[in-house]
Amino acid sequence: MTNATPGFGLDNLPYGVFARNGEPPRTGVRFGDHVLDLAAALGDEVFAAGSLNPFMARGRAFWDDTRGRVRDLLATGEDRHLIPLHQVTLLLPVEVADYVDFYCSLEHASNVGQIFRPDQEPLKPNWRHLPVGYHGRAGTVVVSGTPVTRPSGQRRPGDVGPTAKLDIEAEVGYVVGTPSAFGSPAGAFADHVFGVTLLNDWSARDIQAWEYVPLGPFLGKSFATSISPWVTPLAALAAARVPGREQDPQPVDYLRRSEPWGLDLALVVELNGEPVARPPYREMYWTPDQMLAHMTVNGASLRTGDLFASGTVSGPEFGQRGSLLELTWNGTDPIKLPSGETRAFLEDGDTVTITATAPGADGGRITLGEVSGTILPARDAR
């Protein structure tokens, strides 16, 4: 069995859910251009479900054991249960329980602060003391490839209509496998978090700017959030782990880092097939272990399938900004695409694809799947 697609070798092995020829969905592992049918290969019914949730609920020891068995199987050249990717449909991998989105990039938060509050300090006083977040809408998390209809809403006082500022946010999402008890803070990051997925938090900037004071994002972001069909297990990211950016001031006790959970992920954002940004995740201010600790410090419990995201990944350079809001400075300075076209915000028919790579265990790089979506015209405009 050849492994034609780079980045999907034995050091990666992400999990997804696939369906073939109208058959019931099953859990698969991506290997090159194929998907390994886990229920058939390992003979466990937990892999014959329509989502990764029953598998994820079994916990860390079972995840590690499964990964070991899959590696052994594939390393010996066993290919009876490998199905070519083009024969399957990839489905939403996780039945999303709760969805939380953070705001962890110092550069993104500084840029957005300058754009939305030009007369104030870009960072609010709380920003360096806790990872700011909000609860999103779990039921509108969709799998890569799902078209996104341009949402309508209140753009300004008395002005209802399709958003004129449809945007993307290139983010990294974390999927919770093991729940935590109601009333107690969660335990160690790696005991709860199953893996990582790429995420695009589609945003309607005009609707957002008018509605979100003082309670936070609502309809401007709840119409759709897209994720990759592949969830990369934490075990595949061992070589990508970095300490995380130095923090000043020192965070309070419950937010202290005890292990390196920064990740050296290199994201690429493409608009209609042309790269427009390369956001680096490595230097994010708040790391995902801190996000998890913050989310549960009040005793709020985790459920299998919870999804929490990093917030827009932006780096210090212009070409590292993970949203059009920043790349075009709220539409005032449109970007020029290599094709010669310009964009302030997304137009109908535009396709945005986010990919990422990371250092793999064998000295090469692994690929984190992709999250893609195409904009359909607003309902009234069709």
Ligand SMILES: O=C(O)/C=C/C(=O)CC(=O)CC(=O)O
């Ligand atoms: O600072 C503001 O006024 C606005 C912030 C956002 O748009 C938050 C957001 O989407 C979080 C993120 O993805 O980083």
Ligand SMILES: [Ca+2]
């Ligand atoms: Ca966001």
Ligand SMILES: [Mg+2]
């Ligand atoms: Mg969203």
